[in-house]
Amino acid sequence: MKKLFLVIGLLALTNWGFSQNQLGKADDMGRISLTSVVPQQIAGMPKQAESLLKNKLNEITTKNGLGGSATNPQFIITANVAIISKDITPTAPPMIAYNLQITFYVADYVNKVKFSSASIALKGVGTNEEKAYISAIKNINAGAPDIKNCIETGKTKIIEYFNSKCDFIIKEAKTIADQKKFDLAILKLTSVPDVCKECYNKAMDNVKPIYQMFLDDKCNKDLAQARTSWGGSLNYDGAMVAQSYLSGITPDAKCYAEAQELVKEIKAKVFADQKKEWEFALMVYKDGVDLQKQSIEAYRQIGVAAAEHQPSVVYDVSFLW
Numbered sequence: 001m002k003k004l005f006l007v008i009g010l011l012a013l014t015n016w017g018f019s020q021n022q023l024g025k026a027d028d029m030g031r032i033s034l035t036s037v038v039p040q041q042i043a044g045m046p047k048q049a050e051s052l053l054k055n056k057l058n059e060i061t062t063k064n065g066l067g068g069s070a071t072n073p074q075f076i077i078t079a080n081v082a083i084i085s086k087d088i089t090p091t092a093p094p095m096i097a098y099n100l101q102i103t104f105y106v107a108d109y110v111n112k113v114k115f116s117s118a119s120i121a122l123k124g125v126g127t128n129e130e131k132a133y134i135s136a137i138k139n140i141n142a143g144a145p146d147i148k149n150c151i152e153t154g155k156t157k158i159i160e161y162f163n164s165k166c167d168f169i170i171k172e173a174k175t176i177a178d179q180k181k182f183d184l185a186i187l188k189l190t191s192v193p194d195v196c197k198e199c200y201n202k203a204m205d206n207v208k209p210i211y212q213m214f215l216d217d218k219c220n221k222d223l224a225q226a227r228t229s230w231g232g233s234l235n236y237d238g239a240m241v242a243q244s245y246l247s248g249i250t251p252d253a254k255c256y257a258e259a260q261e262l263v264k265e266i267k268a269k270v271f272a273d274q275k276k277e278w279e280f281a282l283m284v285y286k287d288g289v290d291l292q293k294q295s296i297e298a299y300r301q302i303g304v305a306a307a308e309h310q311p312s313v314v315y316d317v318s319f320l321w
Helices: 007-012 026-030 047-063 129-138 145-178 182-190 197-231 236-246 256-274 291-308
Strands: 035-037 075-088 096-108 113-126
Touching: 035 047, 047 075, 047 129, 047 145, 075 129, 075 145, 096 129, 096 145, 113 129, 113 145, 145 182, 145 197, 182 197, 182 291, 197 236, 197 256, 197 291, 236 256
Parallel strands: 035 075
Antiparallel strands: 075 096, 096 113
């Protein structure tokens, strides 16, 4: 029976700093999700309305099954707002009435391709221009048929993108891995949604050797740090510092045997000099765990962490209109 090291070791990879709570669930890596973008190019939009529109875009993606934390910023949903008319109502006190046209877009931002669009008309009334504008934005119905069709068409186009570009995506991931940017290569491959079954399976096959390179590279770095920490302070305190690095070494890594030897050396030295037990053991294998499922989860966790550390994208979506 195949064995798998303790799940906590596979998923946590101590010292690597996964921040899943900040970015969202690892499941988000396995499905299509859209990044909500409020463009800077909308002239005259009140600041408060920008935040409200962002919330509405998030509501649209969530309601239509494409919400969550979009770890791949390539695919976006955005909107443009045009003021059709502005009137003053013959009331006491007089009110401002806006007629707006909002056009929603689903697009591939990297390749500057529009996948789908939908326009809706909205009305808003308020005691001033800002409140009237915000009143109109509040009337966006995330479940409106035109919006739903726009999202569904966009989703279909995204699936077509992955199916047609699969070989290119895999080749690019291998090139990134050759540059020793293993986490980014894993991110690219795990960004293929599982609804693109053929490409997804190819990506998972190709992520395995890159994941192994990631483990081996991390193991070598952690082991080097542990040796340096121990060599600089051959006592119990030095052992505890070394432990912080050794605890991240997994049984799959090539340097695991060397790490075991260092653990034995440290234990013997600490006991001989200080008659003190150093209670530490490297990760061990455990039977009865679904190897494939847990491995895919580990890939995705690495992708999540890599996505989190990427610089924020400043979007210019003027190519859409």
